[in-house]
Amino acid sequence: MVDAQHPPEVDRVAASRRAVEARRARASLKRDIATRVVSPQEALRRAIADPTSPAGTLRVPDFLTALPAIGESKRDRILAELGISPVKRLGGLGVRQRRTLAQWLDTRMPEPTPRPHRSRLVVLAGPTAVGKGTVAEQIRREHPEILLSVSATTRPPRPGEVDGEHYFFVDDARFDAMVAGGELLEHATVHNKYRYGTPRGPIEQALAAGRSVLLEIDLQGARQVRRAAPDATLVFLLPPSWDELVQRLVGRGTEDAEERARRLRTAKRELAAQGEFDFHVVNAEVAEAARQVAALAS
Ligand code: 5GP
Numbered sequence: 001m002v003d004a005q006h007p008p009e010v011d012r013v014a015a016s017r018r019a020v021e022a023r024r025a026r027a028s029l030k031r032d033i034a035t036r037v038v039s040p041q042e043a044l045r046r047a048i049a050d051p052t053s054p055a056g057t058l059r060v061p062d063f064l065t066a067l068p069a070i071g072e073s074k075r076d077r078i079l080a081e082l083g084i085s086p087v088k089r090l091g092g093l094g095v096r097q098r099r100t101l102a103q104w105l106d107t108r109m110p111e112p113t114p115r116p117h118r119s120r121l122v123v124l125a126g127p128t129a130v131g132k133g134t135v136a137e138q139i140r141r142e143h144p145e146i147l148l149s150v151s152a153t154t155r156p157p158r159p160g161e162v163d164g165e166h167y168f169f170v171d172d173a174r175f176d177a178m179v180a181g182g183e184l185l186e187h188a189t190v191h192n193k194y195r196y197g198t199p200r201g202p203i204e205q206a207l208a209a210g211r212s213v214l215l216e217i218d219l220q221g222a223r224q225v226r227r228a229a230p231d232a233t234l235v236f237l238l239p240p241s242w243d244e245l246v247q248r249l250v251g252r253g254t255e256d257a258e259e260r261a262r263r264l265r266t267a268k269r270e271l272a273a274q275g276e277f278d279f280h281v282v283n284a285e286v287a288e289a290a291r292q293v294a295a296l297a298s
Contacts, residue, residue, distance in 0.1 A: 025054035028243050030066040035242040036271045040067055040105050047090035048098060056091025060084050060101075067109070078104070115278050119231045120212040121203070122297040125222040126237030127270035128191075128263070129248040131283045135237060136216035138290035139297075146297050147206040147213045152178060152187075155194035168199070186217065186224035196221070212297040219273055226276070235293055236277035240284040 007015070032038035043063065046055035064075040079086055082100050084093065093101065126132050140148045152168040154175050163169050170178070175195050178184050187197030198215055206213050215225065225232050239245035245267055250260045274280060279296055283289040 022054065022057060026058050026062070028241060029054045029058060030062060031242045033063070033066040034068065035268055036068070036274060037238055037240075037242045037245070039111050040109060041102065041111050044090060044098070044102060044105070047093075051089070051091025053091070056089065058090050059086070060088045060090060060093070061086045063090055112275065112278060112280060115231075115233065117231070118296070119229070119233045120207055120210075120297065121215075121225070121229055121232040122212065122293070123215045123217060123222045123225050123232055123234050124237060124293055125217060125219050125234070125277070126283075127239070127245060127267045129267070130237045130239050130245060131248070131286065131289075132216050132237055134286050135283060135290045135293060136214065138286055139214060139294050142290065143294045143297075145211065146294060147202065147211050149198055149203055149213055149215045151196050151198055151217070152184070153194055153196045155196075185228055186221045188218060188220035188224070190218050190220075198225075214293070214297055219270060223276070233279065233296055234277040235279045235281055235296055236274045237289065237293075238271075238274070238280055238282045240282055 029038065029043065033040055033043055040063070043055045043058070046053055047058065048056075050056050061075055061079065064070050064078055065072065070078070076086075082097065082104060084097055084101070088097075124132055124136060136148055139146060150164065150166070150168060152170050152175060154170060154172055155167070157163065157167070157169050161167065161169075172195075175187075175197065178197060178199070179187060183200055184197035185200045185203060187195060189195050196217070198217060198221065203213050203215075215221070217225070222234055226234060239248070246264065249263045249267060255263070281289050281292045281296075
């Protein structure tokens with residue numbers, strides 16, 4: 001017979017393990033919100049879809065302090081303004097409270113509004129280590145109709161890289177000449193080290209022939225393309241979670257603490273630029289992310 005007051009030891013152990021896991025999942029979600037890997041609106045949608053999920057069981061005050069630039073006193077003012085009790089969990093909000101909170105979020109931190117018109121010039125950018133290269137490579141294999149731009153770089157080739165296929169490997173003098181001759185649509189020094197640039201000619205030819213073009217470049221490059229070709233479609237690739245990005249950035253543990261901290265700071269700064277992009281795609285699964293990016297390019 002089961003005694004509800006005194007559950008067997010195994011049940012108590014299992015229950016406390018579940019509680020620990022749930023707390024860990026909520027802490028991880030708060031990191032996702034703080035680093036903008038998950039938008040607050042998305043967290044609210046998840047909470048409504050499943051009140052028992054990490055988002056659903058997150059207390060509203062904890063949700064608010066996870067948002068950028070909201071401390072405890074601001075949090076209390078917001079709760080009062082929205083008429084939400086501090087004991088409420090996101091998944092337990094009434095219909096009216098959900099709507100008020102959603103509206104408040106939309107005015108304070110709007111989500112990207114997809115552009116009504118599509119350009120055939122698509123830029124794929126995102127934080128370091130999010131997997132842009134892998135997604136672009138998948139698109140190259142699956143969508144030969146899309147031209148994957150081949151950049152020029154002063155970086156030496158890695159084993160297996162083919163000149164003219166992965167990059168045009170050039171020296172500094174040649175790169176300078178390309179810049180001076182206006183041959184590059186954009187160019188930037190990446191990771192304070194080597195220079196990378198997008199040759200203009202092949203892109204113009206492809207676009208003129210009605211083909212779509214995909215550029216896999218860094219953030220500085222994406223901003224330059226926005227200026228040079230304002231109607232280009234800018235896609236930001238997001239990691240499935242902040243913890244996952246940290247794993248991909250420092251996972252091998254070969255860097256010292258200072259280098260790890262530097263990479264994490266850079267990743268946070270890069271994630272904060274996502275508001276400049278027209279579309280966000282989550283790279284949880286390469287094939288699916290590639291499918292979504294390719295769909296935006298056709
Ligand atoms: P890797 O050296 O690992 O191939 O690339 C390093 C970084 O350079 C990646 O973040 C990649 O997106 C970026 N990159 C590659 N080609 C270009 C380019 O033509 N322009 C800019 N701005 N960045 C590039």
